[in-house]
Structures are given as structure tokens and as C-alpha cells.
Amino acid sequence: MNSEILETPNISKFITLKNASGLLNHEELSIKKIIFDKLYKGGESEAKKTMSSFLNNRGQHYSKEMSSPLSAFSSCSRLSSYITYGNISIKQILREIKNQQKYLRENKIRTGWLKSLSSFSSRLRWHCHFIQKLEMQPDLEFTNMVRSYDLIRNTFNKDSFDRWANGNTGFPMVDACMRSLKANGWINFRMRAMLVSFASYNLWLDWRITSKYLSNYFIDYEPGIHYNQFQMQSGVTGINAIRIYNPIKQQEDHDPNAIFVRKWVPELRNVPLEYIQYPHLLSEKMQIKTGCIIGKNYPEPVVDLKKSTLKAKKEIYKVKGSGEAKNQSKAAYLMHGSRKKSKSLNLFSNR
Ligand SMILES: Cc1cc2nc3c(=O)[nH]c(=O)nc-3n(C[C@H](O)[C@H](O)[C@H](O)COP(=O)(O)OP(=O)(O)OC[C@H]3O[C@@H](n4cnc5c(N)ncnc54)[C@H](O)[C@@H]3O)c2cc1C
Structure with a gap:
């Protein structure tokens, strides 16, 4: 990194390869074409x-x-x-x-x-x-860093996945982030982490399915960061702290006046601020008044936040505490852990 930056080579004498074979186009690679709201300029x-x-x-x-x-x-x-x-x-x-x-x-x-x-x-x-x-370790795209976690998240709830993927979970911050990401091709680190944490812990969805889905939408899709971050935010690396983001707290902390939420979830436009994190608690009268009928204009929460968080914690810590997982975590640390002076194994968190 400290060495001199090389000069741009003179490419004027390069020749065009004729009949280059073996190069697949995006359709052959099944890469979806997605048009983002904002026009990005490359180069x-x-x-x-x-x-x-x-x-x-x-x-x-x-x-x-x-x-x-x-x-x-x-x-x-x-x-x-x-x-x-x-x-x-x-x-x-x-x-x-x-x-x-x-x-x-x-x-x-x-x-x-x-x-x-x-x-x-x-x-x-x-x-x-x-x-x-x-x-x-190229198989990190497909397998848990610590294989003891292979036994968890082994069922797939299509309804939960669809509601997460389409920004219809009934949790305003999750829905706003998903919709904004899909329109813009980008969202910041914290909100990516929250989206994944919600899918992996509260909805108990396997990161291998959710990561593939979001890779279609991230304009900066970079497999090395993407799969490692998905594993980290799903608690399966063995070398990072388990972090479960509470979407209601994230909304309170990072969108206290509901500017972001109201922009991306316009169904909640007229919901008063004190209900904006819990629109399903609006009385029937208020639902009519605000034009936000729960179950019609905006969904009920897809899960009970508290119960699903507790359940996820129990499942994940059960594996984490096992002797086999501990041994595998040590091996993962020796291969991938930072060699910085840190005493703990809680590396690379930017919460
Ligand atoms: C689930 C999940 C998936 C992600 N997938 C990708 C991905 O496919 N491609 C990608 O580039 N980033 C990914 N990130 C990391 C991070 O969210 C993005 O790099 C960042 O939001 C990009 O915006 P920026 O360039 O303005 O970042 P800045 O905050 O300005 O950071 C500058 C650069 O540092 C690097 N960087 C920033 N944060 C991280 C991080 N946590 N880990 C590793 N590198 C980082 C990126 O190259 C980034 O461009 C992911 C994060 C999560 C939680």
C-alpha cells in the first residue's frame, strides 16, 4: 500500500481479441437486469x-x-x-x-x-x-464458517422470506430499508446488518438464501465482503460477537422523526409519530382516520419480536457453547482472525 502507484500503461497498442470463447453474457449467467431509480455513473x-x-x-x-x-x-x-x-x-x-x-x-x-x-x-x-x-476459504460462499451451525435454520418459511424480500414485514424500519435498497442499489452498513439480522434471527432464514437474493440488488456486490458479512450477521462464524439488531431501537436511534420511514413506507404517512414504530397498535378508529388499515394497507408484524429474539438466542448459544463449535471456532480464528492486539475474539464490528 505504501509503494508508488504505477503509471497507467499505454494501451493504444493493445489488440482486440477475436473469437474470444468461453465468455458468458449476463443472460447466460442468469444475472437479472435491475433498473435503479437513480442513474449511477461508472468510470x-x-x-x-x-x-x-x-x-x-x-x-x-x-x-x-x-x-x-x-x-x-x-x-x-x-x-x-x-x-x-x-x-x-x-x-x-x-x-x-x-x-x-x-x-x-x-x-x-x-x-x-x-x-x-x-x-x-x-x-x-x-x-x-x-x-x-x-x-x-472459497467455500465460505456456501458453508458456515463453523460447521456446527449446519444443523440450525434447516427449514424454509416462504411466507417469511417473501415478506422480508418485499418490504412487507410490518416492521417499518425493516420495510423502509428493504424498499430503499431495492430502489437505490445501496444502503449503509448498519441498515444492511439490521436487514440480515432480522432475516437470520427473527425470521430464522438461512443466510445462503437471503445473501443470494440481496446480491442481485447491491450495486457494490463484492462476494468477499458480502458472504463474510452475511455469516457474521447470522452468528455462524464462531469468531464474532452475536449481534441481534432490534429494528424498533434502530428506528428510534436513526430515524427518530420518521422521515426515512414515511418516505419509503408511504402507507404510514399519516400515522402519528408515537405510533410510527408500532402501527399495528393503532385503534380501529385511528386506522380509519389515518388511512392505514392494518392487514389491508400495512401488514401486521410478521413475528413477535421479543419471542423470536429469545428463541434465536437460545438456539444460537446452544450451538456456540458446544465443545465441537468451540474447537471449530478456534480453527476459524487461526485461519481468519485479525492478528491485531485485541484480547477478545470480537473482531470487525462497526455497530
Ligand atoms: C450483510 C452485509 C453485506 C455487505 N455486502 C457488501 C458488498 O457486497 N460489497 C461491499 O462493498 N460492501 C458490503 N458490505 C459492507 C458495507 O455495508 C459497504 O461496504 C458500505 O455500506 C458501502 O458504502 P460506502 O462505500 O459509502 O462505504 P464507506 O463507509 O464509505 O466505506 C468505505 C469502503 O470501505 C469498505 N467497507 C466499509 N464497511 C465495510 C465492512 N463492514 N466490511 C468490509 N469492508 C467495508 C468498502 O469497500 C467501502 O466502500 C456489506 C455489509 C453487510 C452488513
């Missing part, structure tokens, strides 16, 4: 423009604003798709960060930038770390 110069606007303007409060879907769209770098498609490299970005950090330190500028740049550069390292995991 190197767009990538550089995006980096520059983030490092000079948008990123100042990155570390504080990355978790809310209200601020993340502009406060996160939005470089992921450019990195995925090779329009810009991690090395090029790190070089710019270093220059910026030097300037800020020399000029003693303490306006939040240094903290944000430090969080941002950690994430660029994680990017490489996650991809390395998949390179070392």
Missing part, C-alpha cells in the same frame, strides 16, 4: 470525483453520521461500487487520505476530519481483510 473520472467530494466536503462527520440512513447517503464515501468494479483502487484512496491527514495535522485543524478519516481508512483495511478470507 474512473466519476470515481475520482466521488472520492474528492467525500474527502473535501461530505466526509467531515462520517464517523458520527454513517449509521443513520438519513445522513449516510451523503456522509459515507459511496465509493464501494467504484472499488468493486476496479474504477479506483484502495491504494489510490489511501494515498489521498494520507495527504489529507498530513495537511490537517500540520495545520492543527481539529474539526472532526481526523477522526472520520481514521474510521474510513480502517474500513478500507476491512475490505481487503474480508476478501482475503474468501480467497483463503
